[in-house]
Amino acid sequence: xxxxxxxxxxxxxxxxxxxxxxxxxxxxxxxxxxxxxxxxxxxxxxxxxxxxxxxxxxxxxxxxxxxxxxxxxxxxxxxxxxxxxxxxxxxxxxxxxxxxxxxxxxxxxxxxxxxxxxxxxxxxxxxxxxxxxxxxxxxxxxxxxxxxxxxxxxxxxxxxxxxxxxxxxxxxxxxxxxxxxxxxxxxxxxxxxxxxxxxxxxxxxxxxxxxxxxxxxxxxxxxxxxxxxxxxxxxxxxxxxxxxxxxxxxxxxxxxxxxxxxxxxxxxxxxxxxxxxxxxxxxxxxxxxxxxxxxxxxxxxxxxxxxxxxxxxxxxxxxxxxxxxxxxxxxxxxxxxxxxxxxxxxxxxxxxxxxxxxxxxxxxxxxxxxxxxxxxxxxxxxxxxxxxxxxxxxxxxxxxxxxxxxxxxxxxxxxxxxxxxxxxxxxxxxxxxxxxxxxxxxxxxxxxxxxxxxxxxxxxxxxxxxxxxxxxxxxxxxxxxxxxxxxxxxxxxxxxxxxxxxxxxxxxxxxxxxxxxxxxxxxxxxxxxxxxxxxxxxxxxxxxxxxxxxxxxxxxxxxxxxxxxxxxxxxxxxxxxxxxxxxxxxxxxxxxxxxxxxxxxxxxxxxxxxxxxxxxxxxxxxxxxxxxxxxxxxxxxxxxxxxxxxxxxxxxxxxxxxxxxxxxxxxxxxxxxxxxxxxxxxxxxxxxxxxxxxxxxxxxxx
Amino acid sequence: xxxxxxxxxxxxxxxxxxxxxxxxxxxxxxxxxxxxxxxxxxxxxxxxxxxxxxxxxxxxxxxxxxxxxxxxxxxxxxxxxxxxxxxxxxxxxxxxxxxxxxxxxxxxxxxxxxxxxxxxxxx
Numbered sequence: 001x002x003x004x005x006x007x008x009x010x011x012x013x014x015x016x017x018x019x020x021x022x023x024x025x026x027x028x029x030x031x032x033x034x035x036x037x038x039x040x041x042x043x044x045x046x047x048x049x050x051x052x053x054x055x056x057x058x059x060x061x062x063x064x065x066x067x068x069x070x071x072x073x074x075x076x077x078x079x080x081x082x083x084x085x086x087x088x089x090x091x092x093x094x095x096x097x098x099x100x101x102x103x104x105x106x107x108x109x110x111x112x113x114x115x116x117x118x119x120x121x122x123x124x125x126x127x128x129x130x131x132x133x134x135x136x137x138x139x140x141x142x143x144x145x146x147x148x149x150x151x152x153x154x155x156x157x158x159x160x161x162x163x164x165x166x167x168x169x170x171x172x173x174x175x176x177x178x179x180x181x182x183x184x185x186x187x188x189x190x191x192x193x194x195x196x197x198x199x200x201x202x203x204x205x206x207x208x209x210x211x212x213x214x215x216x217x218x219x220x221x222x223x224x225x226x227x228x229x230x231x232x233x234x235x236x237x238x239x240x241x242x243x244x245x246x247x248x249x250x251x252x253x254x255x256x257x258x259x260x261x262x263x264x265x266x267x268x269x270x271x272x273x274x275x276x277x278x279x280x281x282x283x284x285x286x287x288x289x290x291x292x293x294x295x296x297x298x299x300x301x302x303x304x305x306x307x308x309x310x311x312x313x314x315x316x317x318x319x320x321x322x323x324x325x326x327x328x329x330x331x332x333x334x335x336x337x338x339x340x341x342x343x344x345x346x347x348x349x350x351x352x353x354x355x356x357x358x359x360x361x362x363x364x365x366x367x368x369x370x371x372x373x374x375x376x377x378x379x380x381x382x383x384x385x386x387x388x389x390x391x392x393x394x395x396x397x398x399x400x401x402x403x404x405x406x407x408x409x410x411x412x413x414x415x416x417x418x419x420x421x422x423x424x425x426x427x428x429x430x431x432x433x434x435x436x437x438x439x440x441x442x443x444x445x446x447x448x449x450x451x452x453x454x455x456x457x458x459x460x461x462x463x464x465x466x467x468x469x470x471x472x473x474x475x476x477x478x479x480x481x482x483x484x485x486x487x488x489x490x491x492x493x494x495x496x497x498x499x500x501x502x503x504x505x506x507x508x509x510x511x512x513x514x515x516x517x518x519x520x521x522x523x524x525x526x527x528x529x530x531x532x533x534x535x536x537x538x539x540x541x542x543x544x545x546x547x548x549x550x551x552x553x554x555x556x557x558x559x560x561x562x563x564x565x566x567x568x569x570x571x572x573x574x575x576x577x578x579x580x581x582x583x584x585x586x587x588x589x590x591x592x593x594x595x596x597x598x599x600x601x602x603x604x605x606x607x608x609x610x611x612x613x614x615x616x617x618x619x620x621x622x623x624x625x626x627x628x629x630x631x632x633x634x635x636x637x638x639x640x641x642x643x644x645x646x647x648x649x650x651x652x653x654x655x656x657x658x659x660x661x662x663x664x665x666x667x668x669x670x671x672x673x674x675x676x677x678x679x680x681x682x683x684x685x686x687x688x689x690x691x692x693x694x695x696x697x698x699x700x701x702x
Numbered sequence: 703x704x705x706x707x708x709x710x711x712x713x714x715x716x717x718x719x720x721x722x723x724x725x726x727x728x729x730x731x732x733x734x735x736x737x738x739x740x741x742x743x744x745x746x747x748x749x750x751x752x753x754x755x756x757x758x759x760x761x762x763x764x765x766x767x768x769x770x771x772x773x774x775x776x777x778x779x780x781x782x783x784x785x786x787x788x789x790x791x792x793x794x795x796x797x798x799x800x801x802x803x804x805x806x807x808x809x810x811x812x813x814x815x816x817x818x819x820x821x822x823x824x825x
Contacts, residue, residue: 473727476760495760496760497760497761497763497764498727498760498761498764499727499761540768541767541768541771542761542764542765542767542768543764543767544760544763544764544767544796546760546795546796564797565795565796565797566795567795568795583797583800584797585796585797585798585800585801586796586797588767589767589796589797589798589801590800590801594800594801598797598800617792621757627724627756627757629788668726669759
């Protein structure tokens with residue numbers, strides 16, 4: 001809607017202008033020229049109205065375009081050049097067609113001269129408008145009064161020149177003219193838009209402005225001479241001729257001033273350009289901080305902007321990741337060059353208290369000839385977060401230029417921003433990594449949960465309780481029961497070295513090994529020997545598994561155990577603790593007969609109410625705030641004190657004590673506790689039940 | 703877990719690594735670096751002094767296993783010395799005394815190297 005209204009008013013203004021122009025045309029063609037004041041007044045009013053209506057129309061027309069000062073200046077230059085040619089050649093061309101230009105001109109000549117003047121008039125309107133636009137361009141203050149006053153005097157000076165028939169009053173037109181020129185001079189000094197141009201634009205403006213200034217002067221001189229152009233113009237309307245003069249003077253003054261202003265701006269052009277670049281870079285960058293969270297993307301952007309803000313040839317970042325400094329985000333430099341230079345730079349700056357950017361000459365760099373580009377100096381800016389050195393932002397320049405104070409300031413300011421941004425990105429990355437690790441740990445815990453038995457086998461005369469408490473990082477504890485036969489129960493407890501997902505996978509393999517071996521091999525010692533041989537294929541050199549394997553024989557009432565580096569098995573009998581500790585090296589520590597020979601086997605007869613306790617070092621090495629161990633003695637004491645209770649109750653008691661002991665210290669390792677209670681009396685009492693039962697083994701779901 | 707640190711001292715042709723603090727999965731890489739550096743320098747006669755070590759986890763024990771083969775291939779050895787009872791107990795449980803020579807004092811361990819070295823020289 002707005003657009004349409006604008007178009008409508010435009011249309012209206014155009015029609016108004018065209019109407020006045022047509023009236024002027026007919027007036028000029030059909031009303032014979034005279035010297036009467038009435039004719040003169042009508043003539044001048046019509047010309048003035050035409051000019052004003054055209055200007056009003058053009059203001060509307062130009063108002064919608066974005067103004068580029070350089071192109072406006074160019075347009076003025078072109079129009080001036082046309083006017084120059086019109087003035088220069090109008091005489092000779094018209095002389096070809098009209099022999100006698102003296103005396104009363106004919107109709108054809110009148111028409112031609114009308115269009116000639118009309119063209120000039122249009123150009124003047126456009127030039128005037130351009131001056132107006134340039135005057136107001138990038139002005140902070142409201143300068144309407146200045147300009148309007150000047151325009152009023154333009155009109156007064158122009159119109160008064162039409163009525164100079166009375167020589168006594170010529171001082172009036174001269175006064176107006178002189179005041180106009182004074183106002184032009186005053187108003188031309190206010191040129192504020194040059195500062196916003198780039199250096200290149202300033203240089204071109206310098207050349208254009210001097211050419212245009214000269215053109216204006218030439219046109220001014222030419223149009224006041226005794227030539228056909230002047231005759232046509234003066235006979236058409238003296239005030240228009242004066243208006244042309246005034247505008248030519250304006251142009252000459254304005255573009256001369258423009259030339260000198262630009263000239264004085266040139267030396268600072270570079271600094272201004274840099275400041276503008278810096279500001280826009282920082283704006284762009286601060287926007288980026290909130291948007292780009294990818295560490296590498298951000299680092300690339302940092303070096304890109306760093307290169308631009310200090311006019312350097314290359315830039316890169318020396319970043320301390322975990323331990324070592326690495327070069328990242330090379331901009332305009334190969335990574336080999338960057339690495340060589342980084343080594344040199346690091347050697348030179350690492351021992352200095354780095355407070356701000358430092359410039360290093362590369363003259364002393366012994367490998368300078370090996371570089372593929374001739375870098376001569378580098379500026380090194382430390383990237384610090386909370387006083388901790390995180391890395392360096394490095395910019396390099398080739399031999400053509402060196403770093404000046406502005407460069408250093410720019411890079412200093414910029415590296416502060418960059419540090420925060422990079423650190424944020426690194427933190428995000430870290431938290432993503434943390435999340436990934438946590439996911440991995442979830443998987444490990446899930447594996448462990450599935451590997452551990454979900455139920456206890458139920459043998460008559462044997463009560464079983466087991467507790468497993470995983471550490472945050474999966475610790476690699478594993479225990480299992482194997483129902484070998486109606487009378488024989490095999491069990492294993494193991495601890496895989498290491499933590500997390502790798503420990504969980506070894507656990508899974510260990511489970512498979514013991515599950516299959518327990519079905520084929522009857523002696524605990526042989527099972528461990530075979531397990532060691534199988535593990536040789538998968539365990540890496542720094543991993544091992546401590547394990548204890550045992551068999552409870554219900555029929556013979558015996559316990560046979562063999563131990564490969566695991567915590568001893570504790571036997572509680574008659575209020576006494578006894579550790580069953582047959583010798584043996586951990587699985588995976590040695591794969592020769594040395595291992596086989598080291599293994600021993602212990603066999604004991606079971607008594608009524610015997611407690612057999614399997615555990616991992618998560619219990620005995622549970623720590624309190626003073627980093628003291630819970631300890632084996634403490635553990636045995638609790639077992640003895642609670643020996644009369646059921647295995648479940650004993651296990652609960654132990655876990656409670658361990659938890660209380662280490663409550664303020666996070667659980668670092670898995671805790672595993674398995675307790676068997678042997679009841680030979682129940683066994684004999686339940687003999688009948690045992691025989692009558694079709695299923696000797698009852699499975700109790702946990 | 704608490705801090706861990708190491709320091710290395712050369713005594714003749716024997717290098718001694720002193721351990722201090724808590725050696726576990728998180729601090730083990732530091733000791734690994736020490737061993738690789740010694741191997742890089744062709745130092746295969748190594749004594750590890752446990753005087754100031756308070757705790758060692760299974761991952762810490764794994765470090766010794768990771769390098770012993772390479773060192774023994776080069777006619778060197780890792781000998782352990784000056785362990786507290788608690789630390790010795792952990793080694794003992796796993797059967798390390800069957801795999802490594804463990805001495806009461808650092809000097810004993812060093813002199814053991816000299817002895818075998820002399821024997822080799824005589825040959």
